[in-house]
Amino acid sequence: MSDPFRPDALLGAPLMAAQQAERKAPQTPEATQAMKKAAEEFEAMMLSQLLGPMFDALDSDGIGGGGSGERMFRPMLVDNYAKGLSASGGVGIAQSVLAELVRMQTVAAPES
Numbered sequence: 001m002s003d004p005f006r007p008d009a010l011l012g013a014p015l016m017a018a019q020q021a022e023r024k025a026p027q028t029p030e031a032t033q034a035m036k037k038a039a040e041e042f043e044a045m046m047l048s049q050l051l052g053p054m055f056d057a058l059d060s061d062g063i064g065g066g067g068s069g070e071r072m073f074r075p076m077l078v079d080n081y082a083k084g085l086s087a088s089g090g091v092g093i094a095q096s097v098l099a100e101l102v103r104m105q106t107v108a109a110p111e112s
Contacts, residue, residue: 048082
């Protein structure tokens with residue numbers, strides 16, 4: 001009997017399914033790059049939404065000296081932090097999204 005709480009049981013099956021789907025689907029490098037970029041952009045947006053409240057709790061006289069300018073540009077700073085986190089590997093959201101995009105593409109592919 002397999003233990004459903006093993007990490008490979010929780011994460012291995014979806015990743016193995018995505019890898020198998022990736023082998024079945026004829027994909028161009030451009031399509032794969034576009035899907036990877038979309039997945040990374042989604043992860044960056046998600047991280048930005050998660051980081052936003054953390055930075056909202058900071059006093060406005062912190063990073064940039066405070067004032068209305070800092071309040072106006074702080075969301076851009078948070079967005080860039082999120083993009084940097086995503087570009088450097090992120091937290092795994094992009095990998096899951098990419099695996100699902102690949103799976104969806106193989107399911108939707110017409111058979112010849």
